[in-house]
Each structure stands twice: as C-alpha cells, then as structure tokens.
Amino acid sequence: MKIIKVVLLTSLFSFPSLVFADVAVIVNASNTATISDSDISRLFLGKLKAFPDGDKAAAVNSKFGSATRNEFEKKILKKSSSQVKAYWSKLIFSGKGKPPKELGSDNDILALVASDPAIISYIDAASVDSTVKVIKTF
Amino acid sequence: MKNLKKTLLFTSMFVAASAQAEITLNGFASIVAGTTTSSDEALYGFENDFDFSQGSLLALQASSDLGEGFSVTAQILSRGAEDWDTNFEWAYVAYEANDNLRILAGRQRVPFYMFSDFLDVSYAYAWITPPTGVYDLVFDTFDGLGAIYNTSVGEFDTTLHLVYGGNNSELAIGEGSDAEFKNLAGAALTVTRDWLTLRAAYLQTELNVPVDALVPLINGWRSTPFPGVADDLETSKDIGSFIELGFQLDFENIIVVGEFTQLTLDDMPFSDDDSFYVMAGYRFDNMLAHITYGEDENSKDRITDGVPVGVGLDALIDPTNAFTDSQISESNYVTLGLRWDFHDSAALKFEYTSYSDDLNSNNDAGLFRTALVTVF
Numbered sequence: 221m222k223i224i225k226v227v228l229l230t231s232l233f234s235f236p237s238l239v240f241a242d243v244a245v246i247v248n249a250s251n252t253a254t255i256s257d258s259d260i261s262r263l264f265l266g267k268l269k270a271f272p273d274g275d276k277a278a279a280v281n282s283k284f285g286s287a288t289r290n291e292f293e294k295k296i297l298k299k300s301s302s303q304v305k306a307y308w309s310k311l312i313f314s315g316k317g318k319p320p321k322e323l324g325s326d327n328d329i330l331a332l333v334a335s336d337p338a339i340i341s342y343i344d345a346a347s348v349d350s351t352v353k354v355i356k357t358f
Numbered sequence: 359m360k361n362l363k364k365t366l367l368f369t370s371m372f373v374a375a376s377a378q379a380e381i382t383l384n385g386f387a388s389i390v391a392g393t394t395t396s397s398d399e400a401l402y403g404f405e406n407d408f409d410f411s412q413g414s415l416l417a418l419q420a421s422s423d424l425g426e427g428f429s430v431t432a433q434i435l436s437r438g439a440e441d442w443d444t445n446f447e448w449a450y451v452a453y454e455a456n457d458n459l460r461i462l463a464g465r466q467r468v469p470f471y472m473f474s475d476f477l478d479v480s481y482a483y484a485w486i487t488p489p490t491g492v493y494d495l496v497f498d499t500f501d502g503l504g505a506i507y508n509t510s511v512g513e514f515d516t517t518l519h520l521v522y523g524g525n526n527s528e529l530a531i532g533e534g535s536d537a538e539f540k541n542l543a544g545a546a547l548t549v550t551r552d553w554l555t556l557r558a559a560y561l562q563t564e565l566n567v568p569v570d571a572l573v574p575l576i577n578g579w580r581s582t583p584f585p586g587v588a589d590d591l592e593t594s595k596d597i598g599s600f601i602e603l604g605f606q607l608d609f610e611n612i613i614v615v616g617e618f619t620q621l622t623l624d625d626m627p628f629s630d631d632d633s634f635y636v637m638a639g640y641r642f643d644n645m646l647a648h649i650t651y652g653e654d655e656n657s658k659d660r661i662t663d664g665v666p667v668g669v670g671l672d673a674l675i676d677p678t679n680a681f682t683d684s685q686i687s688e689s690n691y692v693t694l695g696l697r698w699d700f701h702d703s704a705a706l707k708f709e710y711t712s713y714s715d716d717l718n719s720n721n722d723a724g725l726f727r728t729a730l731v732t733v734f
Contacts, residue, residue: 258513258552267508267515267550269457285702298610302644302699309733310482312384313419314475315431315452315462316506 242345243291245356246330248337251275255340255355261297263340265307266317271340279320280329280341288326292342295358379422386733387416388480390438395724401713402490403439404725411438413486413727415478417447427454435478447478447499462504469519469546470495472557472604472617480731484613484648484697486707489635491654491691492619495600500525500542519546521561538566544600555606562600565626567593572627572681578674587678590661593626613639613646629658629685644699649692656687688716704732 245260247253253271255263262268264279271277282289285301293304311317323329326347333339334351345357390413392404399405403412415438421431433448450464467474471493476482487493502523509516525539544561572591579588604617614637621631635652660682662675695709707729715721 262510262515268510300644300699301702302705305703305733306482309386309479310476313386313417313433313448313479313482314467315421315448315450316460316475318382 241287242357243288243295243342244345244348244354245292245296245340245342246333246348246352246354247340248333248335249351249353250337251353257296257356260340260356264292264297264320266311266319276338277340278336278338280332280339281320281322282326282329282342283322283324288342288344379424381420381422383418383420384734385416385418386479386481386731388414388478388486388729388731390414390486390727390729392725392727395726399723399725401711401723401725404727411442413729414438417478419448428452429454450504458508460506460508462506463502465499465501466504466521467498468500468525468542468561469521469544469559470498470561470600471559471602471619472555472606472615474498479733480707480729481703481705481733484637484639484646485650485693485695486709486727486729486731489637489650489652489691489693491652491689492617492633492635494631494633494654495621496537497525497527497539499527500539502542513551515550517546517548517550519548520544524563536568540564540566546602553608555604555608557602557604557606559602560600563598565593565596565598565623567626567628569593569627575674575678575681579678582671582674584665584671587661587665587674590625591627591678591681593628596624596626598623598626611641613637613641613648615639627658627661627682629656629682629687631656646697646699648695648697650695651690651692653690654687655689656685658682658685686717689721690714690716703734704730706730 247255251271253273253275255271259268259272263277264281269277290301293299293301297304299307308319312319323332326343329341329343330347330349330352333341348354389410391408391410392413393408394401394404394406397406415435417433417435419431419433421429423429429452431448431450431452432446434444435447436442436444446465448466450462450466453461455461467477469475471488473483473488477488477493477498480486500521500523502521505520507518522543524542540563542561542563544559546557546559548555548557576588576591579585579591599622601620602617605615607614616634616636618634623630631654633652633654635650637648637650639646639648660679662678665671665675691711691713693709693711695707698706700706709727711725713723713725
C-alpha cells in the first residue's frame, strides 16, 4: 500500500516537470549585455529593438503552440498564448510591428543564436550546449 | 463594377510585389449574430430577429517588405452591414526611418480612440465591438501622412502618433449630402509601463457637410436681418475638434479600461458629443468576464437664440430649432460580456447590452449578441 502511495506521490511530482521542462533564455556567446527580465519581455513584445548596451537585438520565438513557448509566454511575458496573439494582432493590423520570427526546432534556434550576436531566444534547458550563453533559466 | 476594379487592382498589386519580394498575408473575421430582446426594440442596427450580417466582417491584409526600410500594406475589409461591399481600410507605404520613427503615407486609421488602430480586430480586445456610445464618429480612416515615433524613457514606452490628411468618402449624413473633411490634423500620445497605459489625443478637421434638407432654411435666413443663423446652419469650412483621454490597467487577472471623448462642432447645426465608458474585466482559465458602463450626451444650443421672438420669423425659427433639438440626446448603457478563448486563434464572445434613453424611454432596448472572432 505504502509503495503505491509513494509511486503515486512521485508521479504527481514528476508529472509537471515532464510537461514543463525548464526553459533557458539564450544569447550569442559574445553577448556581454546585462539583460533583465523586463528587458527580455520588452524585446519579445517588440518594445525594445536593442540590448541594454546598445547593440542591435532580434528576438526569435520557438514554434507557436510548443511547450517551451507556452511556458516562456506564461512566465516571462506573463500572458497566455491567446493574449500574446491578441497583442500582436493589434500591431500587425495597424502597421505598427511584426512578431518575432519563429523557428521550428531547438537545434535551429541553437545554430542561429550561435552564429548571430543580435539574436535572443529560448529553448528547452536540456538542449543547451556550449555554443550559446544562458542568461536565464526558469 | 467598382468592386471588380478594386479586386483587379488588389490582384495586380500582389503580382507586382510578388515579382520582387515575399508577401505576408494576414486576416481577421468576426461572425456576429444579434437580436434585441423585445419586438419593438432596435439598437446599433440590430432588430428583434437574429441577424447574422449586421456586425459581421472579414478582412485580408497583404504586406511586403521592399527593402531599405520601405514596405507596402493593403487591408481590404467587407462588412455584412454594407452588403459585404469591399473597401480598402488601409493602403499605405511605410518607411522605417530608424528604430524609433515610422512614416506612413496613404490610407490609414485616424487615431481617435484607444482601440482605433485595430477597431475591427475583435480578437484584439474583450468586447465584440468597442462601446458604440464612444466609438461613434462618422469616419475612421483618412488619406494622408502619419508619423509614429516610439521612444523609451526608463521603463516607460512612449508612442507619439501624428497625422495630417483628409477624408472624401461618401458619408451618409442626412440625405444627398457628400461630406468632406479637409486639413485633418492631430496627435495621439500613449505612455505604457508594465500594467499601466495612458492615452491622450487631440484632432481637428475642416468640415464641409452640405445637407440638402437645410438649403431652403439657409436661403430663408439669408434674406432676413439675421444672416448669422444661415452661417451657423451651413457646414462649410467650419472646424470641428476632438479630444480623447483613456487609460488601461492590465494585471494578470484583472483589466480595467476607460475612455472619455469630447467632440466640439461650433458654428454648425450639429450637436457636440461628450461620452465615456469604464470597463472592468476578470480573467480566469481561458475566459474573460467583463462589465461596461457608459454615458453619451449630445447637446446643442439653439442657433436662433439671438433672434428676437415676435418679429414674424416663426416659420424659420421653428424648423431651425426642430433640426438642432432633434440631435439632443442623453443615454447610458450597461454591457455584460464573456470572452472564451476556446481555440489558439479564435474566440467566442457573448454580450448583453441594456440601453436607456434618458430623454425618451421608448428608445430603451436590450441587445443580445454572440460572436465568433478569429485572426489568421
């Protein structure tokens, strides 16, 4: 009986971490800017177009509907994915802005961030390798 | 014929642009059904039978980067209320001078209100449409120049939007009139910090609004010792001004929005208009429940006030007063609504509006609307 309880308890705890893996916000290894949470949020909402040190910045999203993107929008942008979509639809249909580009896989994002100092993006923390710099994990 | 020409123009724009650059296509749609709650009521174009066309609309937007900071965008929109006639709501060339400054030339939205920029994109806000009591100016677009300047001061993001242009579309203001708005100029300033948004706008325009029904009265007054009344009855080269103040508090679960607008039409036979609304909403799961209260007051001093009575001009005074008095109104409304984001790109909305006419309770009405709104 006890074993069942323990198994049940363990699976309860591990379940969320399976679905919501840690997300790492990454930039190019050469990027030395100090980037706050609010900066990250404003970069992904198109309100900032440069890093705090003045260097040009371009945010890149992972695919719409992906678990990392949902988690990123919830934790960093503090919005649901439909709220983010509503936010961008205001800008798209009034000519005031375009949402960040989307890339299909963590590998594509890693390769782009490793090669372009302007890019800021996020991937599953487990996919991070030494070619990029992690500025935040959550 | 006109529609066909527009479609051909649109298609050729696509083809011309696609020869060089990638085209981004986006769109949005609202399918709205509504009915008043009792048989003798009418409100916002709805009557007491389920109407699917009155509030429905569909829009397509095509834009293309031309390089060197230039881009071209066209948005065509069809409204059910206008027999699905297609109109160019936006058609402009944009130039991104730098990260802060964007210049738009062509047809674009007049930044009257907080929600002007995306007035028809119901997916972008809580209601099915923003409150009609405030959002009731006779035109929304203009042809001309716009400049959008974005800057950040600390954590405050500021947007200054300047416009200059005019609107010559055929508008239905009284029968047989062809309204013209020239030298439209104004500014809108929006300041945002985290959960707080503040907005203020001032715009003015020259109005030329001939009203055929008033011509006999105008001619009548010209031959009296009071030609000033004729001038006030005529809307030619008169200046109208508009002020908007708005705020938005957007927390994780709670949203509060308010807007106040004041339209001033001096030396014209049309009424001034003061309106406001306040909306509060609560988000839970993928739902947003909201309540809105608004008031709308149209006032007009009689333009015959300087004319002494008993000088045999009653035949002119009475119909002149009747015309201006008929525009006086006072109303308030409460709207209860629910937005349900049941899908990644679509939401379902339900709204009930209770409208009270403070001057004539025969105009009181209840309106139930439901909408399926989407962006793509």
